[in-house]
Amino acid sequence: MVKTFKILLILGLLGAISAASITYAVYYNVKDRIPSVEELKTIELKIPLRIYTADEQLIGEFGDQRRTPIDYNEIPQGLEDAILAAEDTNFYHHPGVDILGLGRAVMQLITTGQKQGGGSTITMQVARNYFLSFEQTYTRKFTEIFIALKMERELSKHEILELYVNKIYLGNRAYGFEAAAQVYYGKSLAELNLAQLAMIAGLPKAPSRFNPVVNPSRALIRRNWILQRMLSLGMIDKPAYQAAVESPVTAKNHGIMPDIEADYIAEMVRSELYDTFGDDLYSTGMTVYTTINAARQKAANEAVFNGVLAYDRRHGYRGSIETRVDLIDAPLEEQESALQDIGRFKDWQTALVISTTEATADMRLADGQRTTLVWDAIKWAKPYLSEDSQGATPSTVADVLVPGDIVRLRPDADLGWQLAQKPTVQSALISLNSKDGGIEALVGGFNFYENKFNRITQSKRQPGSNFKPFVYASALSRGYTAASIINDAPVVFNDTNLASAWRPTNDGGKFYGPTRLRQALYRSQNIVSVRLLDELGVRPTLDFLRRFGFDPNELPHNLSLSLGSANLSPLQIATGYAVFSNGGYQVQPYLINKVIGRNDDVLFEANPVTVCVTCTLLDKSPDDEQQMALFNTDQGIRSLPVAPQVIDSEVAYIIYDMMRDVIKYGTGRRARVLQRNDIAGKTGTTNDGRDAWFSGFNGELVTSVWSGFDNASSLGRGEWGGSVSLPTWINYMRSALANTPSATVYKPSSLVTVRIDPDTGERALPGQKNAIFEVFRKEHVPQQRQVNLPSAVDTVRNEAQDKQQDNNILENLF
Known part of the structure; x- marks a missing residue:
């Protein structure tokens, strides 16, 4: 008996020594992969780049992992219970490794020859997700155990659970449960009910197999099993369990849901920051605040969208996407598949025409629903012949649609659905704060997802008469006035910089004769602009145009410059107009206001040059040190670089007034x-x-709208800036300026208003009935003309007396 005991003792000691040796050998083999205490306590998650408006509305997100980290105290109790019920019931009682669980896994492997359950605790899963690969080897498993044991010594259970909740992959690029809540339900965790919490708690085991969007039936089984476990463990009561298991599967793929549509802006920010931060941009949790105003961006989106559709509709209907008569009697699944293949456009639907009557069309939508399209939703569709002409107005539905047509429909508040087509024309809008250059709204084209080309920054087109104010500003700076007379008459120029003799004309071919500059600008008379530039000289004017931010090397060096033949981007044009809006100062457009790191450290903060009229009045020619001035803002006094004054404020105001x-x-x-x-x-x-x-513009906001075809073809007969782009500008500014006070451009007190003869631009004679008021710089006020005929003065005086005018009017007359 004693001998047997000794043998067993020796065998036990040998076994213990062997086990210790094996354990040490395994530990020695994997010790280099075990993280240090510092590594455990400074774990960093991959967090995507997020871009916001100035008023903290989400614009976009960039990164291969959708993740929104949360603290332990933000984890709903229902989610924690569901996770523990599904993954690790003894989480709060084991040291990181569940011996019984591992034992069961080993027995399953021995008895079945297959690995059925890993026996992994939540701690072990955290260790694997943060520090190891997913290779199926025993070395990796042992390493996982050692890391888990170390984590339990160094971190609290709540810290470990927080790491788990934020790291675990849950399908559809969602990492962490907060991201999963957004992806599958479009809500935060705090807004989910028990059934939804249990649903996403079932995802860690197999994110693809139990995905509620892809495999709702399997996901439902998994969810209900978790709910049953929660009930048996006393985590929920019977009524809560019953209500949850009876809840339908409501998950959908919500993807990234920005608060405001601004994809061109998001891409501009991403591209600019990538040059500085590289690939770290997508994983280090940077938050970017732009200068964009969410309400104005929404208004810009709607204005461009509606403006493009209005132009497209008035030029006619180009027909169905295709005609598939074979689909009419095809199974529903085949119809839906064919319609989905065509692809939706924004919130529109593709639809199949099933049948028609004289005034209606029976349609099947891509989502399987049926709808009836009424005549009012169709009657606009004159056949498109060219940009210059359309066919006859349709009288019945058959003139537009036939069974088998696949078409696009767009939502309509009154009609339900309306016949639509994807436009081929493009439009773009830029709106910026003229006091510091902050971009408040930007739309680079009709649809970013079809064409990412940003027409605000990447496209350079001829601005035409939109460029004339810059030439007129040059004239005012060199002694011309708004009353200066230029003869609007036929002329031929033999400019050596032009290929041949040039005979410019006005739109419509009409000539107005001697014309004041003010009239010529608001009538947009081409001849006056060309003659004016000829008088000013091309080279001096090019040099002056630098003041608006234009590079003379990018501008034509001939008289066509006066008609806007330069190739310029809408951003350049808007930046130039800002000089008029802010009273003569040059600002630089900017989009990124602040970049915040994951630890709330400021990585970048804009310091834009800002208009400060008071600063400039104090010193008309500040040196570099004096450029830094105190600028009074709503937030108090802060130091900002002062925008340089590039044209006289008197010139800026007169151009504004014109x-x-x-x-x-x-x-x-x-x-x-x-x-x-x-x-x-x-x-x-x-x-x-x-x-x-x-x-x-007004005295605060500048907005420029461009419209046209990317291939530079004609917009068609009768289409002008006033018919295509102006309506978009109006619709945007109606919203952007709503509830804002009048903001006129700063008017210098040195300007003088006098009465002039509208035909000659000279000072009006006393009593002249057709005299009008004009604004002048003091040194350019026309001289008072002398009246040589006494009878004329007497006549004026008698007329004044007859009309019982007061002394103030008499003073104006003389």
Whole structure:
């Protein structure tokens, strides 16, 4: 008996020594893979780049892992219970390794020859996810155990569970449970009910197999099993269990759900930051705040969208996407598949025409639903012949649609659905704060996902008459006035920089004779602009245009410059117009306001040059050190670099005042619908109508709209800046300026208003009935003309007395 005991003792000791030796050998083999205490306590998650508007609305997200980290105290109790019930019931009682669980896994392997359950605890899963690969080897498993044991010594259970909740992969590029809640339900974890929490708690075991979007039936079984476990463990009561298991599967793929659509902006930010941060941009949790105003961006989106559709519809219907008569009697699944293959467009639907009557069309939508398209939703569709012409107005549905047609429909608040087509024309809008250059709204094209080409920054097109105000500003800076007379008459130029003799004409071929510059601008008279540039000289004007940010090397060195023949981007045009809006100062457009790191450290903060009229008045010619001035803001006094003054504020105001007349009397008259006295602007249309522009502003905001085809073909007969781009500008500015006070451009007190003869631009004679008021710089006020005939003076005096005018009017007359 004693001998047997000794043998057993020796064998036990040998076994213990062997086990210890094996354990040490395994530990020695894997010790280099076990993280240090510092590594355990400084674990960093891969967090995507997130881009926000200035008012903290999400614009976009970039990164291969969708993740929104949360703290332990943000984990709903229902989710924690569901995770423990599904993954590790003894989590709060084991040291990181569940011996019984591992034993069961080993026995299953021995008895079945197959690995059925890993016996992994939550701690072991955290160790694997953070520090190891997913290779199926015993070495990896042992390493996982050692790391788990070390984690349990160094971290609290709550810290370990927090790491698990934020790291685990849950399908559809969602890492962590908060991201999964957003992806599958479009909500935060705090908004999910028990059934939904149990559903996503079932994903770690097999994210693809139990995906509620791809495999809802399997996901339902897994969810209900977890709910049953929670009930048996006393985590929930019977009524809560019953309500949860009876809940339907409501998960959908919500993907990334930005608060505001601004894809061109998001890509601009991503591209700019990538040059600095490289691939770290997508994983280090940077947060970017832009200068974008969410409400104005939404208004810009709608204005461009509706403007493009309005142009497209008035040029006719180009027909169905295709006609598939064989689909009419095909099984529903085949119809849906064919329609999905065509692809949806924004919130539109593709639809199959099943049958038609004289005034209706029976349609099957891509989502399987049926709808009836009424005549009011179809009757607009005149056949497209060319950009210049359309066919006859349809009288019945059969003139437009036939059974088997596959078409696009767009939602309509009144009609339900309306016949639509994907536009071929493009439009773009840029709106910026003229005081510091902050971009408040930007739309680079009709649909980013079809064409990522950003027409605000990447496209350079001819601005046409939209460029004329810059030439006129050059003239005012060199002694011309708004009342200066230029003869609008036929002329031939033999410019050595032009290929042949040039005979410029006005639109419509009409000539107006001697014309004041103010009239010429609001009528957009080409001859006056060309003659004016000829008088000014091309080279001096090119040098002056630098002040607006234009590079003379990019501008034509001939008289066609006066008609906007330069190739410029909408961003360049808007930046130039900002000089007029802010009273003569050059600002630099910028989009990124601040970049914040994962630890709330500021990686970048914009410090834009900012208009400070007071600073400039104190010192008209500040040196570099004096450029840094105290700028008074709503937040208090802060140090900002002062924007340089590039044109005289008197010139800026007179140009603004002249462009207000573009809206009052000229080519921008449609904008009078806004009923604002502070807005000014200029249309622009190039030869053959290839480009249509409208740029306008008040004393705070500058907005430029371009429209045209990417291939530079004509917009068609009768299409101008005033018909294509101005309506988009109006619709945007109506919203952007709503509830804002009038913001006129700063008017220097040195300007003088006098009465002039509208025909000659000279000072009006006393009593002249057709005299009008004009604004002048003091040194350019026309001289008072002398009246040589005494009878004329007497006549004026008698007329004044007859009309019982007061002394103030008499003073104005003389």
